[in-house]
Amino acid sequence: MERIPQVAAAIALPIAALLGYIFVAEWLINRTPQRVRPRLRPWIWVGPALAFVGFFLVAPSIQTFILSFKDATSANFVGIDNYTTIANDPTVQLSLRNNVLWIVVFTGVVLIAGLLIALLADRVPYESPVKSLIFLPQAISFVAAGTIWKFIYAYQPQGIEQTGTLNAVVTALGSEPHPWLTEIPTNNFFLIAVAIWAWTGFALVILSAALKGIPLELLEAARVDGASELTVFRRITFPLLLPTITVVATTLIIFALKAFDVVYVMTGGNFDTNVIALRMYQELFNARNAGRASAIAVVLLLTVIPVLWFNLRRFRAQEAIR
């Protein structure tokens, strides 16, 4: 109960501060000579955003780059030592390999499943509840999702009654039960499955909206001309969906690169399931080595550059049409 004023203050104070800022700044600007106002005003409005982005994204990225050339406590420069260390660190190599696995399997399956369900749901009258139910896991945190999926993957030795759904199915079909999350190397796929479950709804909702944007006459005309459903999809639907597919794919690839929560909660990165974001967290908090953690972060940033370049190019093209 004593927390309620604290929560209320936490909500009211920032709002008051922001409103106060914009009103005072505008009041001040109206006291300046008429001709400088149009030059000053935009900076009043973008100023806070630039300050936040500068402090939390731009400056730290540059600093991380510098820290990656320093030692564990950021006291002395050590040249490229951190990079040679992590390049020869088998756990880092393993994490990178797993991230590649995440990018390929996660992005691929989510896109295909999302597209497939969007196409199927388009043909039934109960489309919207289907989309809602598949989208629902997006509202669930990965921490909770990890718990949910532990019940799917739970394992008891053979002969004991299985409590995990997957092993119950497998044993009912006459096979042996498997400890899904500790069996190398297939356990990675079972972790990725959790992320696929959580993100397919995202791809579905966006792709389905794009699907609705395709003119019906176009599809009907092709069908009247005798094109099969497969041809219609290959020649008309898919090409028209392609821009949307790339947007979704970009989002998914970035998520796969940053994957952290699922692995942290379900295996803690053990049993060869570590990923680069978690490996960096371990370097920072368990090994207390800011230099190496920064070097890993820089490697992560380098892997994003192709996506970044692609994103900027797409944005430019989009602005040109506008």
Next chain:
Amino acid sequence: MSVSRRLGPLPVHIALIALVLLWTLPTLATVINSFRPPIAIASSGWWTALVPPFNFTFGNYQSVLTTNNLATSFLNSLTITIPATVIPIAVAAFAAYAFAWMNFPLRNTLFLLLVGLLVVPLQVTLVPVLQAYQAIGLTGTFPAVWLAHTGYGLPFSIYLLRNFFGALPKDLFEAASLDGAGTLTTFFRLVLPLSVPALASLAIFQFLWVWNDLLVALIYLGGQVTVAPMTVTVANLVSSLGQDWQKLTAAAFISTALPLIVFLALQRYFVRGILAGSVKG
């Protein structure tokens, strides 16, 4: 469109219903388990609870709420999430307004920089920000997470709002200006009311993102129980209670209840918001 096409062939129905069942099954299983007594959860699968004799209990919810700081962390999550949703949206709305309707040098360059920052993994920023926070003694406090979430959420928020603001009809702004409306009046009486759908969808996004965040909270709050949000507390339960699953099921559901309510109540806006940000053009 003919009736037969609308109803679709039988295989389509079967495939869809199978997929929906597959997708809802994990959640359903956990909900059922969260109402079962500990011994039952440990010794038999959730499906055995579906046949008589029924044996359900609220005990898991009671014990987790009273013994595992879950009530505290629920309030912590609220204290973190609401400001961390409101601040970035307000700051982004200011900036998006300038990007869409004001002229200034470097406008396009700065906006392009923001689009580039959309893909920067926040892991890159953790070490320097944490060091800066430690230097000024901000680690382990709520403002530390509010400000961090604001910084991380801004590129997406500005991008989405600028697209929406920019699409508002120009005539409206000219008319307002002729009527003598100043910048503030135009922003608060014209731009914001017209942009409620975009603002609402952004609010849901940011709310879900912050509520479900584990990494930012783990790092800047340092895992102290007094300030830990639900995600951190539940993640700790996962590692410490390993076998005390009955509490974990209840905890997972309490942590999911609020985002689920928010999502179900506002899902209309949610979908529209994603579209405003990405499918356009």
